[in-house]
Amino acid sequence: MFVNDNLDTVCSLVEQAAENQSMAEIDTQIEEALERRRRHQATRPNEQFISPNLSGWALLVPPPYRQAPGGLNGEQLAIYEDFGRQSRGIPNHVNTVSQDGGRQMPDVLQDQFSSLSSLPTPAEAPAMPRP
Numbered sequence: 001m002f003v004n005d006n007l008d009t010v011c012s013l014v015e016q017a018a019e020n021q022s023m024a025e026i027d028t029q030i031e032e033a034l035e036r037r038r039r040h041q042a043t044r045p046n047e048q049f050i051s052p053n054l055s056g057w058a059l060l061v062p063p064p065y066r067q068a069p070g071g072l073n074g075e076q077l078a079i080y081e082d083f084g085r086q087s088r089g090i091p092n093h094v095n096t097v098s099q100d101g102g103r104q105m106p107d108v109l110q111d112q113f114s115s116l117s118s119l120p121t122p123a124e125a126p127a128m129p130r131p
Contacts, residue, residue, distance in 0.1 A: 036051070036052075037049055048069070064076070
């Protein structure tokens with residue numbers, strides 16, 4: 001009974017501690033990148049910031065697919081909207097049997113090696129006991 005009454009309190013304390021710890025960790029991880037951006041903004045406010053960690057190939061991406069500072073452009077957003085409008089239902093497969101079933105070759109090897117099925121496998125005990 002005691003555990004059930006205090007379960008919400010304990011969970012909220014653990015969540016709060018995890019949030020505080022993770023926020024401090026995130027701040028230390030991104031501190032250097034944020035400082036670089038602040039210095040760039042202070043010294044060259046009219047120039048676009050390009051991270052030194054950015055690959056040179058990223059600058060060669062054509063405009064319809066390039067990342068923009070304001071987020072997605074209209075063409076990029078249209079791709080997501082079109083995808084969202086597609087049906088999420090189960091595909092309707094009318095015929096699940098292969099259409100090539102009549103044209104497949106018969107299993108020729110089955111007839112040639114039908115006697116091998118009577119041989120014991122290494123996992124089976126031999127038909128005749130060993131002396």
